[in-house]
Amino acid sequence: MESEKILETIHMISDENLDVRTITMGISLLDCIDSDSDKACQKIYDKITTKARNLVKVGEQIQEEYGIPIINKRVTVTPISLIAAASHDQDYVKYALTLDKAAHTLGIDFIGGYSALVQKGYQSGDKTLIKSIPEALAQTDLVCASVNVGSTRSGINMDAVAEMGQAVKKASELDFMTNAKMVVFCNAVEDNPFMAGGFCGVSEPDTVINVGVSGPGVVKKALEKVKGASMDVVAETIKQTAFKVTRMGQMVGAVASERLGVPFGIVDLSLAPTPAVGDSVAQVLEEIGLEQVGTHGTTAALAMLNDAVKKGGIMACSHVGGLSGAFIPVSEDAGMIDAVNAGTLTLSKLEAMTAVCSVGLDMIAVPGDTPAETISAMIADEAAIGMINNKTTAVRVIPVPGKKVGETVEFGGLLGHAPIMGVNPASSADMIHRGGLIPAPIHSFKN
Structure with a gap:
């Protein structure tokens, strides 16, 4: 039985893009x-x-x-x-x-x-x-x-x-x-090992090792074996796969901690995609039953995926932290790029998806002439989703000078490439110029 598990892990690494990110x-x-x-x-x-x-x-x-x-x-x-x-x-x-x-x-x-x-x-x-x-x-x-x-x-x-x-x-x-x-x-977290948002919080030890795992390709392969099964079976399959991936991350973190003489902090079990074929969160969602990510049902599928990943990971490691869920960076995910180019994935749909995933509007290229106030309003919308839902949200948006909607920009490496996405042309400037503080929601008062 142990040899089967070893062979299964080797297969995940060699054929399904499993890695410690x-x-x-x-x-x-x-x-x-x-x-x-x-x-x-x-x-x-x-x-x-x-x-x-x-x-x-x-x-x-x-x-x-x-x-x-x-x-x-x-x-x-x-x-x-x-x-x-x-x-x-x-x-x-x-x-x-x-x-x-x-x-x-x-x-x-x-x-x-x-x-x-x-x-x-x-x-x-x-x-x-x-x-x-x-x-x-x-x-x-x-x-x-x-x-x-x-x-x-x-x-x-x-x-x-x-x-x-x-x-x-x-x-x-x-x-x-x-x-x-x-x-x-x-709602930034203090133990996030992923970039570009990582920092070491003031409550962290003097030095600490945190590990970020990945594996959307592994999850997709696992789901291919349960085609047509109920959503209960899909969720259970994701949980079991996340358990295995997180176990690997915990082992790497423990070994690194011992050899470096530094305390082991957490495993962040986020599904982080890359532009590589078969390493896409979008394709995991499509394997669940969507013709293409962005269509109706995408937010529900993503919510289940995120929750199942967390449930599997928390059983595998008592020190899970960071962001831990599914990332949806457009430029870094081949399936997301295809969906934007096909017109099924828009900024509005991405914003809805951020209410149930790990972070937010991530690696999104917009026209270079997008006003600063519009970018601020995008940040405000994401911050509102995070504030109300008591979760981490974020914006990493990239205005590209000289580029218009429908064109493409190359970033290279793990950052991939991105289609230029359209933003709402109506102005938010008067709201942004008000400044001040949007008060915390009523459910923040828990003491």
Whole structure:
């Protein structure tokens, strides 16, 4: 029986695109705070390159020994707005350059944490960081940025929403690809190993290892064996598959934790697609019975998929966290791209789907002349879904200068390519210009 399970896992890896998408080391920078920004940056560089010096080597050893592909090795750090505020600098780009230098030294894929948490208002470093995001991302290769503008407990900071629309617009003018490294959140989590939204929360240990698994191809193959069965059987099949995938992630995390001498944090069991054939969340939904993702029934199928993945994962590992569900990034999912090109998947439908999946409007390319206020309004809508439903939502939208609806933009690598999607032409500017705070919903008052 044990040999059958081993062979089954080998088959999942070789034929069904099963992988560990990332092992991510979280590193607290709270002990690097200094009123002299040059000293702070040196402390940051020294701590990151010391704590994570063996991260890539250990990841490669585990991959070679166990035959499990580990696609990315990443680092997350304490939100830089908290660290840089002590310096009173008027520009935090030097902190981003320090993170980038450390990431290149380590040989990792990305470093996340050029971030600010402004859901209830601004602290001294927040506005400085947000203002610097476009320039910081344009000047770095591996740095990822995120800003949390809302939460169920505190409502939505509409001043920050307006500012982030402007930041996205400015970033697209400097280099539209920088927006692939920037996420705007509601209810951001502190232990997310995925980019571009990962950061190391202040309640995390000094260092910690978090693992992100994937496997939409594995789920699709499992569902091919239960064609025509009831939805109960479909849900049970997804649960059992998620259990196996999560077990693998837990093993990798435990081994990495032991070898690096760092506490094991969580397994994020999100189904993260890639542009590769057979590695698509959209195709999982179509295997459930949709002719094409985006048609009526898509939201229901996605809700069941997300819930079944969580149920299977939570049984496999007592430390499940991060985002844990299904990602629906348009550019990174071949089935999503096909559906947009066919006209069955629209921004409105994607917004509805975000109410029941892991994150939100992700890796969506829009015309370059989209107003900043429209982007802010998209952020506000997603934040509202997250706030009301007490879940994480996010926006990673990419205005592409010179591109119109129906054209295509190439991002390359795991980011794939994306059709330019149309946005509603009616203005939301007057609402966005109001600013202020959308109050938290009544169910936030639980004490």
